Amino acid sequence: MTTSTPPSSLSPSRASDFMQCPLLYRFRVIDKLPQKPSEAATRGTLVHAVLERLFDDPAAERTAPRARAMVPGQWDRLLESRPELAELFAEDAEGERLTGWLAEAERLVERWFSLEDPTRxxxxxxxxxxxxxxxxxxxxxxxxxxxxxxxxxxxxxxxxxxxxxxxxxxxxxxxxxxxxxxxxxxxxxxxxxxxxxxxxxxxxxxxxxxxxxxxxxxxxxxxxxxWEAIQAATESGDWRPRPTKLCGWCDHQALCPEFGGTPPVYPLTVPGAAAVPEQETVRETA
Known part of the structure; x- marks a missing residue:
């Protein structure tokens, strides 16, 4: 049977998850379901890495051309630490999508220089x-x-x-x-x-x-x-989905009751609940 531990802390992202949809919080924190990497989120990670690393250079060298030139190298570093991100462009045999994606990251990095002056x-x-x-x-x-x-x-x-x-x-x-x-x-x-x-x-x-x-x-x-609401849901196992227009972006629709799905067997003990037969657990998580 899948095991898990109750949540013990709160971050801005997970707080936002619960406010958006309690079931989404459960999937991410309790069930720890994997999330598919997206081009938009990964580009954000790449841009953040460039803007962080740029401050390693002396102030006079923190220029827009220098920052743009850092993008390909930081993408390589990101791939080394997270090889699964290569799946984003697995079907991009000619490399056209990747080239355009990197170019957009470069444009975002360059735009930053119109908003802040890193030399100061x-x-x-x-x-x-x-x-x-x-x-x-x-x-x-x-x-x-x-x-x-x-x-x-x-x-x-x-x-x-x-x-x-x-x-x-x-x-x-x-x-x-x-x-x-x-x-x-x-x-x-x-x-x-x-x-x-x-x-x-x-x-x-x-x-x-x-x-x-x-x-x-x-x-x-x-x-x-x-947090009180999260603790109550953790103890009861009652994580209600909250349908919104954001559901269209959710990775977990196949497991959501709002879309005809069934969530995985709850991995935490619920006081007073009957134990789930082992064969049913296997069926549900297979």
């Missing part, structure tokens, strides 16, 4: 893993793209997005991840970041927000309520 930046941290435990016992964790610290000590959290900036009515959802990071920094270091900055390379826009303590306290209350 010296990040305090890049790809910073952060983790803290709240008084409630909930552990929060995540990876911040870039942290800038001014000479006066003010902190700016920066996140790169390879898509387009959302419409104003969806701005709050876009800022959730950044407020999550700000909360972690505040609880970890006792410092409220001065600015949260989202850099949208797809549309060439920058979104900023200056948080206050009250903002972060609201986020903390929201996360605690979210």
């Amino acid at each position: 930046l010296e990040p305090a941290e890049r790809e910073l893993f952060v983790e803290t435990e709240l008084a409630s016992g909930l552990r929060l964790r995540g990876v911040i793209d870039r942290v800038d610290v001014a000479p006066t000590g003010e902190v700016r959290i920066v996140d790169y997005k390879t898509g387009k900036a959302p419409r104003p009515e969806y701005a709050e959802g876009a800022l959730f991840q950044m407020k999550f990071y700000a909360l972690v920094i505040w609880r970890l270091k006792g410092v409220v970041p001065r600015r949260l900055q989202l850099v949208y390379l797809g549309s060439g826009e920058v979104m900023t927000y200056d948080p206050e303590v009250a903002d972060l306290e609201r986020v903390e209350r929201k996360l605690l309520a979210l």
Whole structure:
């Protein structure tokens, strides 16, 4: 029988998963189902790698041509660490799709230079893993793209997005991840970041927000309520799908009841539930 462990921490991505669809959260965190790599997500990873590595160079050498030239090499490095990504272009015998895909990554990297000047930046941290435990016992964790610290000590959290900036009515959802990071920094270091900055390379826009303590306290209350809901679902095994237009992008439609599928046998023990016969477990997971 498949075994798993209950979730013990929360990241911005997994929090967003649960808010989008509890069953999606279960598939990713409890069942640990594999996700197919996508061209868009992989391009985002590639662009992030270039923008991180660019700061290894002296300030004067951080130019757009230099950054563009880094793209093919960083793609090779990414393939070395994740060979499964080669499947994205397995049927691209002539290499035309790959060439166009890399060219788009180069355009996104170059667009960044119209939004920020890396020759005037010296990040305090890049790809910073952060983790803290709240008084409630909930552990929060995540990876911040870039942290800038001014000479006066003010902190700016920066996140790169390879898509387009959302419409104003969806701005709050876009800022959730950044407020999550700000909360972690505040609880970890006792410092409220001065600015949260989202850099949208797809549309060439920058979104900023200056948080206050009250903002972060609201986020903390929201996360605690979210965690209580996750714990309740974990203990009961009741993970309801939440159909939205995003379902069309989900890798797990074949297992979703909304599309006539059956989820895998729940790998955690549910108090009071009857044990699943071994042969049924094999049938369901085969």
